Amino acid sequence: GIETEGANVIRIPPYPEWVEQEYLYFVASALPFWKNEILPKDKNGNVIQWKKIFGGKQGYRMPQDSKIDRDSVIYKTICTLCSAKKDEKSDADLIRLFLKKYVRKLYVFLYVQDNLQEEKLKILLLQPISTIPELDCSADNLLVEEGTINKDECRKVLSFVFSYERLSSHRNLDRLIEHMGVDVCPYCNRFLIRPTRNQRTGQLDHFRDKVNYPQFAVSLRNLVPSCTVCNHKKSKQSKEIFYPYMEEILPEDQFRTEPIGGFRYLLGEAGSCGEFKLTLKQTEKSGMSQQERESYQKKIENTFGTVFDLEELYQQQKEYVLMMFRQNAIWGAPYLESLDEDVRTMFTEEELDGIRYLRSIAPENYIHTPLGRLTHDINEEIKLLKQD
Numbered sequence: 001g002i003e004t005e006g007a008n009v010i011r012i013p014p015y016p017e018w019v020e021q022e023y024l025y026f027v028a029s030a031l032p033f034w035k036n037e038i039l040p041k042d043k044n045g046n047v048i049q050w051k052k053i054f055g056g057k058q059g060y061r062m063p064q065d066s067k068i069d070r071d072s073v074i075y076k077t078i079c080t081l082c083s084a085k086k087d088e089k090s091d092a093d094l095i096r097l098f099l100k101k102y103v104r105k106l107y108v109f110l111y112v113q114d115n116l117q118e119e120k121l122k123i124l125l126l127q128p129i130s131t132i133p134e135l136d137c138s139a140d141n142l143l144v145e146e147g148t149i150n151k152d153e154c155r156k157v158l159s160f161v162f163s164y165e166r167l168s169s170h171r172n173l174d175r176l177i178e179h180m181g182v183d184v185c186p187y188c189n190r191f192l193i194r195p196t197r198n199q200r201t202g203q204l205d206h207f208r209d210k211v212n213y214p215q216f217a218v219s220l221r222n223l224v225p226s227c228t229v230c231n232h233k234k235s236k237q238s239k240e241i242f243y244p245y246m247e248e249i250l251p252e253d254q255f256r257t258e259p260i261g262g263f264r265y266l267l268g269e270a271g272s273c274g275e276f277k278l279t280l281k282q283t284e285k286s287g288m289s290q291q292e293r294e295s296y297q298k299k300i301e302n303t304f305g306t307v308f309d310l311e312e313l314y315q316q317q318k319e320y321v322l323m324m325f326r327q328n329a330i331w332g333a334p335y336l337e338s339l340d341e342d343v344r345t346m347f348t349e350e351e352l353d354g355i356r357y358l359r360s361i362a363p364e365n366y367i368h369t370p371l372g373r374l375t376h377d378i379n380e381e382i383k384l385l386k387q388d
């Protein structure tokens with residue numbers, strides 16, 4: 001099986017600015033803050049209107065406000081904790097009082113002299129969580145001090161404030177996932193996840209789980225578009241893995257075949273899958289510190305082993321790898337030389353690779369192509385074999 005240890009296979013590229021603007025409209029309709037403190041603004045501080053972002057898109061409605069439930073037990077609990085009567089204060093003011101009194105670290109991050117800092121709120125909602133170290137901790141560690149509030153109660157209140165349920169209740173959320181442009185699960189690079197008109201084929205995984213990290217429950221870059229299988233497997237684990245918005249398997253570490261019973265598979269001969277296994281060959285990490293190397297190795301180990309089981313799952317792709325060798329045997333030099341010279345010069349080597357495997361295997365397209373990373377790496381192996 002895979003001999004080394006693993007990480008998510010591919011990295012999610014930056015989202016276009018309009019996707020972030022759209023997301024802010026969704027979040028503004030779900031959070032108990034003043035909407036104008038969240039909605040996207042231009043350089044002059046004016047709110048960017050929904051029509052300007054999606055003016056020409058038919059049937060795509062602006063998210064409607066999702067009011068918090070003032071009759072709920074948790075809302076009454078917040079009122080009691082803040083010595084406030086029901087409907088006495090606005091939702092935004094009540095939440096500010098709660099954070100100031102019980103979640104000081106989050107209050108200090110978001111407010112200055114009781115004034116919400118819009119740029120800080122947008123950092124919480126839009127930036128990668130690994131770039132906000134002061135908030136990248138469990139809800140227990142956000143408490144002002146031990147004993148001032150029950151920890152479970154604190155988590156429940158923060159989950160009520162940053163409610164993923166209110167966000168996900170919007171009927172157009174599938175369209176938002178579609179606009180995020182992540183077509184293939186970044187954890188495994190195996191399954192298509194882009195939703196169709198009538199079915200959601202993927203899910204949004206909370207990289208930091210929303211129970212212990214409720215402050216990130218509706219943060220865009222804590223939500224990882226992923227396949228149902230990976231989301232389910234990861235939800236049961238708390239082990240360290242690579243963060244798809246910032247990290248991936250290093251390009252120099254590549255999938256390779258390893259012979260175990262013959263070499264007929266190199267010509268793509270039928271029935272020769274048992275002659276080889278797939279491995280992830282790693283290079284020396286001379287540019288990393290010892291601590292960085294150990295962290296990287298642990299993330300590889302968790303992904304290919306206990307978290308996503310990619311060690312076993314990728315062995316199921318051997319028939320696909322065999323097809324790649326077969327295609328190269330068919331598309332060998334004699335065949336290419338038999339083509340008209342004008343035809344041969346019409347395509348670059350990269351384009352010929354895409355035609356050969358019926359998919360683009362450039363690294364920038366991994367996020368759109370199932371098994372794009374595996375296809376790229378095995379193609380590199382085939383090129384090296386040709387040179388040898």
